[in-house]
Amino acid sequence: MKTETSFDIIVFGATSFVGQILVEYLANYSAEEVKWAMAGRSESKLKAVQIDKGVANIPLIVADSHDEDALHKMCEQTKVVISTVGPYALFGETLVKVCAETGTDYCDLTGEPQWIKAMLDKYETTAQTSGARLVHTAGFDSIPSDLGVWALQQKAIAQTTKPAQHIRMRVRRIKGAASGGTIASMLNVVAEAGKDPSLRKLLVNPYVLCPTGHHYSLRQTNHKKAQFETATDMWTMPFVMAAINERIVHRSNALLDDLYGTDFKYDEAMQAKSGVQAWSMTLGLGAFMLGASIGPIRRLMASKLLPKPGEGPSPEAQLKGMFDMRFYGECHDGSKLEFKVTGDRDPGYGSTAKMLTQTALCLAFDKPDLAGGSWTPAAGLGQDLVTRLAEHAGVEVVAVQ
Ligand SMILES: NC(=O)c1ccc[n+]([C@@H]2O[C@H](COP(=O)([O-])OP(=O)(O)OC[C@H]3O[C@@H](n4cnc5c(N)ncnc54)[C@H](OP(=O)(O)O)[C@@H]3O)[C@@H](O)[C@H]2O)c1
CATH class of the missing domain: 3.40.50.720 (NAD(P)-binding Rossmann-like Domain)
Structure with missing residues (x-):
C-alpha cells in the first residue's frame, strides 16, 4: 500500500x-x-x-x-x-x-x-x-449481497461450527430508479453478448469470476420466472442484479478459502406482494430484455425512451429511496438464520x-x-x-x- x-x-x-x-x-x-x-x-x-x-x-x-x-x-x-x-x-x-x-x-x-x-x-x-x-x-451491486452473505456465514459458523449450506437473498423492498449511465452499461452487456456466443456461455456460469482451479460444480438456482416459493412462503420474481451479485458472492467464497463450503448454494430474487405482481413484473423485465437484445430497438430505447448518460433520479427521489434485502440461511443442523441489509437512500445513487x-x-x-x-x-x-x-x-x- x-x-x-x-x-x-x-x-x-x-x-x-x-x-x-x-x-x-x-x-x-x-x-x-x-x-x-x-x-x-x-x-x-x-x-x-x-x-x-x-x-x-x-x-x-x-x-x-x-x-x-x-x-x-x-x-x-x-x-x-x-x-x-x-x-x-x-x-x-x-x-x-x-x-x-x-x-x-x-x-x-x-x-x-x-x-x-x-x-x-x-x-x-x-x-x-x-x-x-x-x-x-x-x-449497490454487489456490496449488500456480498456483505449480507458474509455476515450470515460468520454467525452460522459461530453458532453451528459450519457455514450455512444454502442462502436465499430476497429483496423485500426497494425504492429507486436507474441512471442513464447504468442503462448504458446494461445495454452494452446485452449488445456484446448478442455478438459473441462465447460471452453468452460465460455470462451464465455462476463461478465465472472464481479463480482458476476452484472446485465448485454445484448447480445453482436461476430465478428466471415468477413462482410461489414454499421455502420462504412468498411469491418471487427475477432480480436484475442477481447476474452480478451471485458471481461476486461465489468469488468471495473462493478468496476466503471456501469459508462458505464447496457445495454452497446461493440465489437471489425479488419478493412480490402477489402472484399478479410477480408475473406482471417478470413479463415487463422479459420484454425489456427482449427489446434490448434487438439492435434497432435497443438503439431506440437508448436514444428516445430511457434516461441518457448524465441523467438520473432527482435529489428528492434519492432521499425518498431505500432498500431492504433479506438473507435466509439454512444450516447443516437444520437451524435457520435470517439477516437483513438496509439502506437509507435510493440504492443505485x-x-x-x-x-x-x-x-x-x-x-x-x-x-x-x-x-x-x-x-x-x-x-x-x-x-x-x-x-x-x-x-x-x-x-x-x-x-x-
Ligand atoms: N454498481 C452500482 O450499483 C451502480 C450504481 C450506479 C451507477 N453504476 C455504474 O457507474 C457508472 C457511472 O454511472 P453514471 O450514471 O454516473 O454515468 P454517467 O452520468 O453517464 O457518467 C459517465 C462518466 O464517464 C465520463 N467519461 C466518459 N467517457 C470518458 C472518457 N473517455 N474519459 C474520461 N471520462 C469519461 C463522463 O465524463 P463527462 O461528464 O466529461 O462526459 C462521466 O463523468 C456506470 O457504468 C453505471 O453502470 C453502478
Whole structure:
C-alpha cells in the first residue's frame, strides 16, 4: 500500500451522475480528514462541479480514460482511485491497467461480469506483484449481497461450527430508479453478448469470476420466472442484479478459502406482494430484455425512451429511496438464520455513492496489510467495511432475531 502521496483519494468521473453525488458526500464528510481531488476528461465540466458543489478548494486533474500517460500521472498522486467512468467495458480498462502497474488502490461501480473477468485475466497477477488492491462492484451491486452473505456465514459458523449450506437473498423492498449511465452499461452487456456466443456461455456460469482451479460444480438456482416459493412462503420474481451479485458472492467464497463450503448454494430474487405482481413484473423485465437484445430497438430505447448518460433520479427521489434485502440461511443442523441489509437512500445513487466512498476510505485508512490483487468487498474489507457503512453510510448489516 502506498504511503507518501498528495491525495488519499482521487474521484475519476467526478462529473458523472453518481460522481457528483459522491463529491457532495465527500465535501460534507467530516468523520476523518481526507485529502482528495476530482478528475475527469473535461476541465470545464470539472470546474462546473467545483462551483455547483461548493468545492472550489478541491484540486482538479484532467485525464481521458484512454490516455495512459495522463492516468499514470494521476495515479502517482494518490493512494486510491475511485472510478465512476462507465460503461467500464468501454472506458475502464486503461485505468485498471495503470492502477495495477503502479500499485494504486482502485474501486469502481461496474456490474459488468464479462469485463471483470477480462480484468482478472489480464491484470490480477500484476496487481498481486505491485501491491495494488482492486475492488470492483463497490456499489449497490454487489456490496449488500456480498456483505449480507458474509455476515450470515460468520454467525452460522459461530453458532453451528459450519457455514450455512444454502442462502436465499430476497429483496423485500426497494425504492429507486436507474441512471442513464447504468442503462448504458446494461445495454452494452446485452449488445456484446448478442455478438459473441462465447460471452453468452460465460455470462451464465455462476463461478465465472472464481479463480482458476476452484472446485465448485454445484448447480445453482436461476430465478428466471415468477413462482410461489414454499421455502420462504412468498411469491418471487427475477432480480436484475442477481447476474452480478451471485458471481461476486461465489468469488468471495473462493478468496476466503471456501469459508462458505464447496457445495454452497446461493440465489437471489425479488419478493412480490402477489402472484399478479410477480408475473406482471417478470413479463415487463422479459420484454425489456427482449427489446434490448434487438439492435434497432435497443438503439431506440437508448436514444428516445430511457434516461441518457448524465441523467438520473432527482435529489428528492434519492432521499425518498431505500432498500431492504433479506438473507435466509439454512444450516447443516437444520437451524435457520435470517439477516437483513438496509439502506437509507435510493440504492443505485444516494446509497451507492456512500458505499463506494467508504470502500475507498477503507482501502486508504483501514487495510495497510491487505495484499495486492483483485478483491471482493467481503473478502478484502469484511468487518471494517460493515462497520464503516453502519457508522457513515446509512447501510446496516444485521441479524434478524
Ligand atoms: N454498481 C452500482 O450499483 C451502480 C450504481 C450506479 C451507477 N453504476 C455504474 O457507474 C457508472 C457511472 O454511472 P453514471 O450514471 O454516473 O454515468 P454517467 O452520468 O453517464 O457518467 C459517465 C462518466 O464517464 C465520463 N467519461 C466518459 N467517457 C470518458 C472518457 N473517455 N474519459 C474520461 N471520462 C469519461 C463522463 O465524463 P463527462 O461528464 O466529461 O462526459 C462521466 O463523468 C456506470 O457504468 C453505471 O453502470 C453502478
